[in-house]
Amino acid sequence: MIAKKVLLVGSFGVGKTSLIRRFVLNEFSEDYISTIGVRVSAKIMKIQEEEVKLLIWDIAGTYGEEKIPKSYFLGASAAMFVFDVSREETYLDIKNQLDAVKSISGLKNIMLVGNKKDLISDEKLAEIMKIIPISIDLMTSAKEDENVEDAFIKLTLQSLK
C-alpha cells in the first residue's frame, strides 16, 4: 500500500476539521491543532483497485496568516484549500493565499473547496463562484455530509498524479 501526505489548508473556522471528522474516524485529539498548529489523521482509500493510505495534515490556517512552521507544507503530494462560502473574508484574498501555499509546498495544483454550502442559497453560491477568480473544484457541507467523500477522492487522485 502506498502512503501519501496531503494537506488541508484554509483560514481559521472554515470547517477543515469538520470535513476530516466527517471523513475520518481514526484521528488524534483536536487539541494538537491549537498546540502545535497541525493534526495528522489517516484514512485508507481504495482508488482504481489500489489502496492508498492518506495522511491528512490538517494545518491551522495558511502560511503567513498564522505562525505555522514552513516544514508542515513540505513533502506533500496534494493539497486541499478550504474556504467558508458564508464568510467573505475567507475567500476574498484566495488567489494570494493559494499562491503562498503553492510556493511553500512546491505543489503546482491545489484543490479548491467551498465548505458550509448548507448555510447559503444556490443563487448566492452561483454569485460566489463568479467572484472567485479561480475555478472551484467542489462545494461541500460537512454538516449535511454533502460531497465530503468526493472531495477526498479527488484529493487522493490528485496525490497519485
Place this chain on the structure above:
Amino acid sequence: MGKTATDFDKINRFELLKELLLAEDRNDLKLLSQEILEREKLKTKVSPIVDEKIEDLRENFPTYFGSTITETIKVQIKESQNEVVEALYPIMGKLVKKFIVAEITKLSENINQTINDKFSIKNIIKRRFKGKKSDAEGVFQEVFEPVIEEVFVIEENSGLLIGSYSKGNIADKDMVSGMLTAIKSFASDAFSKEGQHLENIRFETFQLSILNFKSIYIATATSGVVNNDFKEKLIDDLNSIAEIILRDRNYLKEEEKLNLLLKNTLTKENQKLNDCKKSIIGW
C-alpha cells in the same frame, strides 16, 4: 317492688337524652371504622403491588437512577472540588505510599538478587580478569535492562513512514510518524537555531531518540535505563542501517525489505548483546 310509671318515664328520657347527645359521636365512630375497614381492604390489595415495585427498584436501581446519580455526583464534585480534593488527598496519599512501598520492595529484592550474583566469588574472580564495567553500572543494567521498543524510519519532509521495527502494539504507526514529524518541525521552528534538530523526548519510562540524516530520520523508543554502552551500540547499529538504506535507495521504496533489515539487524544485535551478557554471567 316493681318499677313505677314515673321510673319508666325517667329511663326513656335518659335514653332519649343519650341519643341526642351521642348521635354525632356515633356517626363519627361509624365513619372512622368504615375508613379503617376500607384501609385494611386497600392494604391487602396494594401491599403486593408495592412489594413488587420495591423489589423491582432494588433490582433495577442502577438502570433507573444510575445516570441521574452519576450526573448528580459529577455536579457535586464539580461544585465542591476543593472539599473533594481534601477528602481524597489522604486516601490517595496512602494508596500512592502503598504502591511505592510495594514497588521498592520488588526493586530491593531484585537488587539483592543481582548483588548476590555479582559479588559471588565466581563473579569477583571473573571481573578481576575482564574488568571494564563498574559494579554499579552492571547492577543497574541488569535491574533496568534497556529494551528497544520501537524503531521508525521516517521521511524527513513528508513524515511518511518508510519502515519500522516494533515490539509493542502501536495502533497506527503512519499517524504516529506524521505527528512525530510535526512535533519535530514545531520544535525546530520554535526553538532551534539553523541546522539544529530535536534529538530526545522523554516520557516516564520511555525515551525517544531521534537520529537525523538529510532525507530521513530514525526515531527509536527505548525503555529501561539506557547507559552509554547501550546508547553507543544503538547509534552504531542505526548508523549502519542508515548507511545501507541510503546507499541502496530501493529500501526507501520497499517497506517490507526495510522492515526485514531492521528486524535482522536489531534482533541480531540484541541477541549478540544477550549472548555476551549470558556468557559473562555464566563464566
